Amino acid sequence: MHPLSFSLPQPELNLYIMKKNFSRTIAGVVMMILLNTGLQNGSAQQKPAKDPESNSNYHQFDFWLGKWDVYKYGTDTIVGTSHIQSINDSTGILENYHTPGRPFKGKSLNTYNRKTGNWEQFWIDNAGTVLKLQGGISDGKMVMTGFDGRSGSRITWQPAGNEVRQTWEMTRDGGKSWTVVFDGLYVSRK
Numbered sequence: 001m002h003p004l005s006f007s008l009p010q011p012e013l014n015l016y017i018m019k020k021n022f023s024r025t026i027a028g029v030v031m032m033i034l035l036n037t038g039l040q041n042g043s044a045q046q047k048p049a050k051d052p053e054s055n056s057n058y059h060q061f062d063f064w065l066g067k068w069d070v071y072k073y074g075t076d077t078i079v080g081t082s083h084i085q086s087i088n089d090s091t092g093i094l095e096n097y098h099t100p101g102r103p104f105k106g107k108s109l110n111t112y113n114r115k116t117g118n119w120e121q122f123w124i125d126n127a128g129t130v131l132k133l134q135g136g137i138s139d140g141k142m143v144m145t146g147f148d149g150r151s152g153s154r155i156t157w158q159p160a161g162n163e164v165r166q167t168w169e170m171t172r173d174g175g176k177s178w179t180v181v182f183d184g185l186y187v188s189r190k
Contacts, residue, residue, distance in 0.1 A: 055114075057112045057114070057117075058090055058091055058112050059090070060112065060119070060136070060137050060142065061093055061110060061112075061119060061142055061157075062086070063157075063159040063164060064084050064093065064095075064142070064157055064159075064164055064186070065084050065085060065086055065093065066083075066084060066188050066189070067081075067082075067083050067084075067188070067189040068081065068082045068083075068084070068164070068186040068187060068188060068189060069081055069186075069187050069189055070082055070097075070166075070184045070185070070186050070187075071184065071185045071187060072183070072184065072185075073165060073167075073183040073184055073185045074183075074185075078100065079099060079184060080097055080098060080099045080100070080104075080184070081097070081098060081100060082095060082096065082097045082098075082186060083095075083096045084096070091111060091112070092109060092110060092111040093108075093109075093110040093111070094107065094108070094109055094110075095107060095108040095109075095110070095123075097125075103126065104125065104126065104127060105125065105126055106123060106124060106125030106126065106127075106129070107123070107124060107125075108121050108122065108123040108124075108131075109121070109122050110122075113134075116134070117136070118134045118135060118136055119134065119135055119136050119142065119144060120132075120133065120134045120144075121133040121134070121144055121155075131146055131153055131155075132146045133145060133146040133153065133155060134146065140158070140159070141156050141157060141158045141159075142156070142157040143155070143156045143157075145175075147174075147175070150171075150172060150173060150174040151170070151171065151172050152170065152171045152174070152175060153168060153169070153170050153171075154168075154169045154170075154171070154175075154178060155167070155168045155169075156169075162187065162188040162190070163185055163186060163187050163188070164185075164186040165183075165184070165185050165186070166182070166183075166184045166185075166186060167180060167182070167183050167184075168180070168181050168182040168183075169181065
């Protein structure tokens with residue numbers, strides 16, 4: 001006997017049981033379709049990156065990890081603080097930047113793309129800036145660029161001991177000439 005048989009008359013009980021069974025059947029069919037579709041296109045069981053601990057490409061940007069005070073290069077003026085951390089089993093880097101005493105803040109997500117062989121960065125901030133950059137290590141520096149038509153950005157990170165110099169340049173002529181818009185020195189907080 002069904003537990004609800006004491007509180008519902010038999011016709012309502014039968015209708016309740018039919019609806020419940022129908023809902024379970026529909027949910028089961030939908031789940032099977034989603035799983036089958038996911039398995040066919042490989043998205044349901046995406047394989048993790050080949051052991052990022054053994055793939056040095058995923059660690060090329062590790063010099064930027066840590067908690068930093070950011071100074072205007074060549075001065076003792078702090079322009080920001082940044083916490084940069086390894087995420088997703090060392091396959092990504094998350095940057096959290098903010099300017100003390102001002103409302104400006106931004107975040108970037110960085111990863112090595114094993115399909116293209118490039119590092120990629122996606123930056124957003126609360127001023128509405130969006131940057132999509134890609135690149136890699138060149139002469140011991142991480143260099144990433146991105147273009148939107150003839151306008152573009154190039155950011156270079158150069159490690160030196162417990163510091164990282166970050167230089168952001170912009171172009172409006174397709175890369176023929178570049179203008180420095182930010183030159184900062186990240187100093188480890190330890």
